[in-house]
Amino acid sequence: MEVATSHYLILSTLLLFIGTVGVLTRRNIIVILMSIELILNAVNINLIAFSSALQQIHGQVFSIFVITDAAAEAAVGLGILIALFRNKETIRVDEIDLLRW
Amino acid sequence: MSIDSILFYLFAVIILGSAIMTITRRNVVHSAIWLIGALVGVAGLYLLQGAEFLAGVQIIVYVGGITVLFLFVIMLVPVREEALTHRFSNQKWIAVFCSVVVFVILLAFVVHGVGSLDFPAGDEPIELGSLTKNSEEVGYVLFSEYLLPFELASILLLVAIIGAVVMSKTRNSETEG
Numbered sequence: 377m378e379v380a381t382s383h384y385l386i387l388s389t390l391l392l393f394i395g396t397v398g399v400l401t402r403r404n405i406i407v408i409l410m411s412i413e414l415i416l417n418a419v420n421i422n423l424i425a426f427s428s429a430l431q432q433i434h435g436q437v438f439s440i441f442v443i444t445d446a447a448a449e450a451a452v453g454l455g456i457l458i459a460l461f462r463n464k465e466t467i468r469v470d471e472i473d474l475l476r477w
Numbered sequence: 478m479s480i481d482s483i484l485f486y487l488f489a490v491i492i493l494g495s496a497i498m499t500i501t502r503r504n505v506v507h508s509a510i511w512l513i514g515a516l517v518g519v520a521g522l523y524l525l526q527g528a529e530f531l532a533g534v535q536i537i538v539y540v541g542g543i544t545v546l547f548l549f550v551i552m553l554v555p556v557r558e559e560a561l562t563h564r565f566s567n568q569k570w571i572a573v574f575c576s577v578v579v580f581v582i583l584l585a586f587v588v589h590g591v592g593s594l595d596f597p598a599g600d601e602p603i604e605l606g607s608l609t610k611n612s613e614e615v616g617y618v619l620f621s622e623y624l625l626p627f628e629l630a631s632i633l634l635l636v637a638i639i640g641a642v643v644m645s646k647t648r649n650s651e652t653e654g
Contacts (some may be wrong), residue, residue: 379485382591384522387489389587391496391515393580398500400572401565406505406551410512413543414496417519420531428526429594433614436528437623440615443531443538444630448637450543454550455641461554462647470566 384425391418403468405460409453416446484525492518503564505556509547516540530612 391414398411420439427435461467464474495514502508516539523532566572619627 378479379482379525381594382587383485383489385587385594386584387492389580389583390493392583393576394493394496394500396576396579397573400576401569402500403564403566404505406547406554407500407508407564410499410508410547413512413539414499414515417516420535421519421522424523424526424528424531427528433618434622436531436611436615437618439528439531440534440619441626441630443534444634447538447543448633450546451637451641452644454546455644457550458553458645467554 381425381429384421388418388421388425391415391421403470405457405467405469405472406454408469409450409457412449412453413446416442416449481525484521488518488521488525491515491521505551506548509544509551512547513540513544516544527611530615533612 395411395414395418398414399408402408402411420442423435423439423442427433427439457467460472464472466472492515495511495518498511499508499515502511516535520532520535520540523529523535
């Protein structure tokens with residue numbers, strides 16, 4: 377018996393929930409970026425589950441694009457983080473309030 | 478309980494446990510290590526569903542690339558004492574409440590629409606013969622139907638490389654001039 381698609385959806389919902397909590401509650405930008413990776417992985421689980429349920433390859437191709445995006449996002453995000461640390465000497469989100477006025 | 482179900486629940490426990498550990502650890506290096514666990518679990522799920530090419534890509538790109546990038550940046554940024562004691566921000570309970578609301582809504586959608594997920598079975602189930610063709614199929618679709626998005630993705634990666642280099646390089650003009 378194969379695992380039902382709904383189980384994959386619930387798993388990915390849980391992973392999305394954990395990632396959202398991580399993004400919203402942590403102070404360290406690095407952990408926030410890691411949580412974003414978790415969220416993108418939740419999306420990928422969904423895509424692969426439907427790709428396998430429908431016997432279509434397109435979901436896997438979309439997953440590749442999501443992974444590409446995740447890599448680009450991590451590189452740019454960590455670059456921003458290094459530039460930010462050079463200017464502000466902190467990587468905590470509640471101390472970075474340059475745009476708040 | 479078939480072997481598929483057992484593996485699914487095993488990977489699910491690995492993914493969710495590692496994800497929870499990722500967002501709760503004090504030490505950022507430990508978070509990165511737990512993140513590897515979650516990503517490897519997702520790669521296992523890909524394997525379970527016959528997406529071998531993606532499982533390989535997941536391991537190489539995420540575990541081999543992105544996590545190492547994270548660890549590099551962690552090494553570059555010093556850790557302060559109070560960062561270890563106050564790791565959650567002040568609005569944490571509001572944030573958890575909002576996340577729970579979103580989670581319940583999504584879960585309600587899944588539970589409500591579970592009947593529409595019973596897709597008619599495919600023409601033939603995935604057997605071992607078709608498993609070996611997975612990367613072939615992905616490559617074919619990628620270079621025929623999704624050729625333009627594929628090229629755009631390469632431009633995106635180029636922009637990301639240039640952006641990361643420009644942002645993280647030191648400004649020598651200030652010290653020279």
